């Protein structure tokens with residue numbers, strides 16, 4: 460398996476902040492644009508970045524009626540985005556027939572901020588792991604390209620869906636993230652060894668005082684285990 464893609468989350472409020480981060484990691488080409496930044500800057504700058512050679516994961520976690528989601532996916536595809544997300548809990552009609560040639564679409568199984576207790580509060584029985592595996596099976600049958608999942612479920616998903624993209628967020632190393640809201644976390648090495656194809660890296664990297672040093676640490680950790688899997 461190849462080295463996984465590392466998506467650096469541009470979880471910042473303005474275009475200038477995003478571009479200053481992109482310039483700090485000048486050799487890195489993969490960045491994730493999420494709700495905060497996209498709400499602030501809209502598609503224009505994102506399209507410009509893509510034209511300049513950056514690869515963008517637009518993480519909007521779509522969840523609406525099938526017609527609306529399918530049309531939003533058309534707009535995302537037109538932007539030239541490489542990877543995007545829809546909620547697997549949107550139902551089969553929403554997630555099937557979304558497949559696009561130039562755009563990979565992965566299903567959010569269960570947010571990594573949610574635990575088994577949270578899903579019980581929603582009236583769902585079973586563990587968070589059962590919930591994620593069930594969602595992954597639905598994503599597979601719907602013809603999506605893969606899933607977003609935590610470390611805990613990655614090996615099982617890899618088994619039941621060998622060609623799946625598995626995007627793992629909640630990556631942590633070094634100092635604790637203040638007010639951390641991720642319940643299910645992994646080190647970069649654990650995620651790579653478990654079979655993740657894509658890692659999403661946010662506050663453990665962009666929240667560090669020396670982001671360039673943190674980036675070097677991250678790349679060394681990923682390299683050290685990529686050969687082993």
Ligand code: C5P
Pocket residue numbers: 468470493518567569570571572607608628629630641659660661662663
């Ligand atoms: O800062 P941290 O590393 O926790 O950032 C995680 C990023 O990954 C955020 O941009 C968040 O929206 C995203 N994400 C997530 N859990 C998912 C899907 C995406 O945390 N299930």
